[in-house]
Amino acid sequence: MSSAELSQTLCVDGRRLWQSLEQMGELGATPTGGVRRLALSREDKLARDMFVSLCRASGYAVRIDALGNIYARRPGRDESLAPVTTGSHLDSQPVAGKYDGPYGVLAGLEALRSLDQHGVSTRRPIELIVWTNEEGARFQPVCMSSAAVAGVFPVQQALDAQDADGVCVGDALQTIGYAGPHDPVCPAMHCYIEAHIEQGPVLEREGLSIGAVEGVIGIESYEVTLTGQAAHIGTTPMSYRRDALAGAARIIHAVRQLGQAYEPAGRASCSSIQVLPNVRSVIAQQAKLTADCRHENNAQLQAMHGQLRELFTRIAEEEGLALQLDHIWTVPPTHFAPRCVEAVRAASAKWGYGVRKMYSGAAHDAMHIARIAPTGMIFIPCKDGVSHNEAELITPEDAAAGANVLLHTLVALANGD
Ligand SMILES: [Zn+2]
Incomplete structure (x- = not known):
């Protein structure tokens, strides 16, 4: 398929994406409409199980590393090449909404499923990653496992981190069955693109669908x-x-x-x-x-x-x-790779979505991965800029727009040099 043909026909299934977000939002749901899914809790295990079973149902090989990071792989035509990667997190703050984290994971899954559905192969493999303990609510620090993968601190230091009850990450991983056999240190990545809700008011105020994120303040x-x-x-x-x-x-x-x-x-x-x-x-x-x-x-x-x-x-x-x-x-400020930022902007423009470049005011796993691979992020608006709050809300239209941009960004990067 030529790239012109791809841009005409290749799109995500917005309904399927929304259903998966709703389904994920039920795991750890609170009576007041939010989510409580602390890292490595029973609810986190349920969310991981759902993710793994959806990936396996689509035929993606799943591997889990010693920090409980989950990698689902859609093969490329040349399996000797480093994969293009995407992902986010499934853990939440103690009082949280449904979309901070799961949006990026499930938009990534939707992108892979859409490639299958449209019979599109890519030159490079694509890997979809769930990072353990992004929120830093139960175990410190925030973005723990992406930091360890990127070599910011030793893996053992992450495994030894304890929650308020003295339970360490290593034991909590064993308890929920996600202490995997694979070495988490610096897996080869061609690049990393993370989709996430903005968690701020800028896109909504400016009436835009997509933020092409240039870095983290x-x-x-x-x-x-x-x-x-x-x-x-x-x-x-x-x-x-x-x-x-x-x-x-x-x-x-x-x-x-x-x-x-x-x-x-x-x-x-x-x-x-x-x-x-x-x-x-x-x-x-x-x-x-x-x-x-x-x-x-x-x-x-x-x-x-x-x-x-x-x-x-x-x-x-x-x-x-x-x-x-x-x-x-x-x-220090993180600056993402210009070619990843440009790939996001170009994919947005191709779809006719309103897009602006912007910096993230919040930390993300992408901040650490930028140390070991060219990295970019895609933001979608969230209502009133509210997050870390049960009232956190996105629209199905914005969710689908961000997933389409992710899909086309991944394809462009996976077929490029
Ligand atoms: Zn997040």
Whole structure:
């Protein structure tokens, strides 16, 4: 089939995709319309079982590695070539919607089934991957197994990670029967394309169907501890106070202004606070804040980072507070492979879908895989930009559009050099 003919006829079955999403959404369903499917839980096992049985029903060979990552393979005409890969995750946050993760997995499955249905072969094999523990809700860190596969940290470190009850990943994998025999370290990949819901409001606001994701924004993250002096709020004149909560309030305000100064790409936030003694009649002795700044451009990120540190120091000094800064996380921006981004954009344009390039504000497995293979992502809109929330919602039309773009991107990459 020529590429012109392919673009006319090769499309996904949107109804079948939607049915599979609904079916997956029943596994770990909550009474209030969401999903609770923590990594390596009973519900995660059910979701994995469903995925594996659908893959086997289509004749795809399934292998499982020592981290429980599942790889389903549709052979290519030349089996000596490294596969084009796609995938996402099936685990969820404790309170979550149905589409964050499963959308990418099931859009990938729909793409493979559509190739079968239309009798289309590809030069390279295509592999569909389910990554273990993307969410980092039960076991830390987030995107655990893609990080281990990409060599960010040793596989054993991931297997040893424990949940709040002291159960480690290795034992949890054994319990649900997904501790596979294969070595997870760096399987050969020609490239990796992940479809995902945007988890933000941009595509919906702009009336677009597809985001051609250029990368993932970088993060500098801090825990800030301000220590002053506990004292009586009635007897201590204003000028004598060393008020940790008042200092924290100034920092919160200044951090927000910092983010606003770097709009639209920059973000800066304080997102949690603990106050001691947290008593109505006592000036706060201590305030502990989490604060971070994010940007897609590393020079801009580092400029924000410098200003963030400066404002912590300046405000603590002006308020007479002791400052302890713990730099807990530094993640440079990830830039995806231009040819993968372009393949996504071109596939969208071929279908006439509204598309824009954009960076992801959230971490994804693709962020780690970009270290070992040319990588891209496809975003589809989600209602009001809401996710990590039971109200998370996508439309069947957008789901099908994203899957069509994934299908044609995979075909282009699997038939290219
Ligand atoms: Zn996700």
